[in-house]
Amino acid sequence: MDRVREDPVRQQMSLAFPTPDHMPCPECGESLPVKGETAHVCDDERRLDYRLVELRPEIDRFDGDLAGWLDTPAGRFARWLAERDRR
Amino acid sequence: MQKHAEGSKRILDEVFGAGNYEVADELIAADAQGHDPALPQPTIGPEGLKEAARGYRGAFPDLTMSIQQVVAEGDSVAIRWTARGTHKGDLFGIAPTGKQGTVTGITIDRWANGKIAESWTNWDTLGLLQQLGAVPAALQTA
Numbered sequence: 001m002d003r004v005r006e007d008p009v010r011q012q013m014s015l016a017f018p019t020p021d022h023m024p025c026p027e028c029g030e031s032l033p034v035k036g037e038t039a040h041v042c043d044d045e046r047r048l049d050y051r052l053v054e055l056r057p058e059i060d061r062f063d064g065d066l067a068g069w070l071d072t073p074a075g076r077f078a079r080w081l082a083e084r085d086r087r
Numbered sequence: 088m089q090k091h092a093e094g095s096k097r098i099l100d101e102v103f104g105a106g107n108y109e110v111a112d113e114l115i116a117a118d119a120q121g122h123d124p125a126l127p128q129p130t131i132g133p134e135g136l137k138e139a140a141r142g143y144r145g146a147f148p149d150l151t152m153s154i155q156q157v158v159a160e161g162d163s164v165a166i167r168w169t170a171r172g173t174h175k176g177d178l179f180g181i182a183p184t185g186k187q188g189t190v191t192g193i194t195i196d197r198w199a200n201g202k203i204a205e206s207w208t209n210w211d212t213l214g215l216l217q218q219l220g221a222v223p224a225a226l227q228t229a
Contacts, residue, residue, distance in 0.1 A: 013151055017213070017217070017222070017223060017224065018214075019217075019224050020189075020190075020211065020213075020214035020215075020217050020218055020224065021191070022188070022189035022214075022218060023218055023224065024186035024187055024188070027106075029184070029185045029186040029187050030187050031171060031172070031186075031187035031188055031189040031218065039117070049173075049185060050185040050186070052185070053175070053183055053184060053185030054181075054184075054185060056183070087224070
């Protein structure tokens with residue numbers, strides 16, 4: 001915040017970009033009043049949903065990597081072996 | 088005037104807040120224009136409004152609308168509202184964040200021949216973008 005006070009350009013930016021009345025909880029994403037007085041407790045289900053959305057790109061990347069690997073000779077052999085063991 | 092106010096509230100509550108899109112057919116004139124600064128061009132008629140509502144509800148499937156104030160005068164109705172929803176679909180090119188957003192807005196409807204003929208909405212688009220992390224909030228500029 002000190003940098004904002006010292007830098008007139010940043011001061012103007014602060015004025016031009018007001019803080020919203022609500023901001024999401026960084027843990028669960030729930031919209032909370034910025035000047036709220038009530039204590040917030042994250043809901044477990046919401047926190048899990050939020051984490052899954054946050055991890056979505058990583059999950060998609062893993063899915064892509066896995067699909068690519070399954071198409072290699074080693075991956076195809078692993079699939080064959082797993083299928084054989086399943087029977 | 089009371090009927091107009093009830094109709095304007097139904098558009099927010101039922102079309103945007105509950106996804107009952109057919110209510111637009113009942114209350115929006117065929118050539119009605121809807122002005123929303125977040126949309127590239129005015130919506131036209133009930134289908135245009137439905138498309139806009141589907142877009143917002145696609146991004147925020149649990150969208151709820153709460154109405155704080157209604158002022159009716161002559162053929163116009165002004166409504167001050169708050170919308171809240173969880174960002175689970177693309178919005179303005181922003182991929183789902185899972186964050187819940189709360190924004191306020193004001194809609195003014197002009198009624199003619201028993202239907203909404205024109206509508207102007209201003210809502211806190213910047214605040215929503217800040218809440219979704221697409222635009223820095225003031226405290227984050229330091």
